[in-house]
Amino acid sequence: MADATEPTDVRASTDEVLAAAAARSAADLLVAYEATFRRHPGLSHLGPLAAHHAQHVEAFAQQPVANGRGARVPRSPRDALSALAAAESGIRERRVAAARAATSGALARALASAAACQSQHLVLLRPGRP
């Protein structure tokens, strides 16, 4: 991805900003899933989705990433699923925009692929999915 040894290269530093934002948002989503599982153990079957976000943190982080920021988990499991879907959807939109904007083709591909993973998550988070 972006070359951290060339901070004077404006284009490279833009890619670094995009990658860092993707790492941070993945960390936020990871924390949101973990908090959801603590409050609603019945939703723990969604663990593989949280694991994807851990992989996204690893892929996009250029340096240690601060722990994600948690949000309040709604009282009902159905609302908790909706909250996760809303968080996924907003971050997915930003990743799509970042994939279009990235200078590096490799970073664009990684961002677009992470967004595709989130598109799958949005299907799996629909109410009524087992």
Add this chain to the structure above:
Amino acid sequence: MTGSPGEAAAQATLAGEHAAVYAYGVVGGVVDPSGALGGLARAGYGAHVNRRDRLERSLRALDVEPVAAEPGYALPRPVTTEADAARLIRRVEDRCAVLHAALVAASTGELRGEAVGWLSDAATRGLAWGAPPAAFPGVGPT
């Protein structure tokens, strides 16, 4: 983009779309047309035909002759049941996802923007046919 990596990736994606249109045609003859897979097969066929046409238009606009469909395609294994059909489509969508991801990397501007959407489309169609979700569809090991 003549002779460019973007052109090569667009042609590879188009070849993949030709194969996908063929595969969905085969599958359409096997699945129950009134069942859930029948609906998925029709939607998938239409989506791949549209994407094929879109890529052909993009290439022609650049004075590039789009690659044609092959005269025939060999299936990895016979498709006689709905399970065979689902297996074939999972392979096809996975292959399309790899091609779309490569196109994202090799292109810029409007075409990249479209490829970004196509990658999500391939990932969710594969999921609908029973593929497991992946951290990096079209890129990494699942």
